[in-house]
Amino acid sequence: MIVKTRIFELGNGNCKNLSELAQVMGISVSQIYRVREGKRSINQKFIVGPIRAFPQYKLDELFYLAPEFGADRGRRTPSN
Secondary structure (H helix, E strand, O other): OEEEEOHHHHHHHHOOOHHHHHHHHOOOHHHHHHHHOOOOOOOHHHHHHHHHHOOOOOHHHHEEEEOOOOOOOOOOOOOO
């Protein structure tokens, strides 16, 4: 399982662009861009930013768990 975020949908209504979103979250634009493009995983600093930027939302409204693509490859199950 990997952590995913809904902040890009939420940010569209409140922020004009990624730069403004990064500013309200207190992180770099490049970090936001890499997370949005799936090139970087969500870390603790990234989680704290949306909590600060969007205090009206609960944690489970900002983030969710999703299956990791290809995570089952190579795993043995009891039936194998």
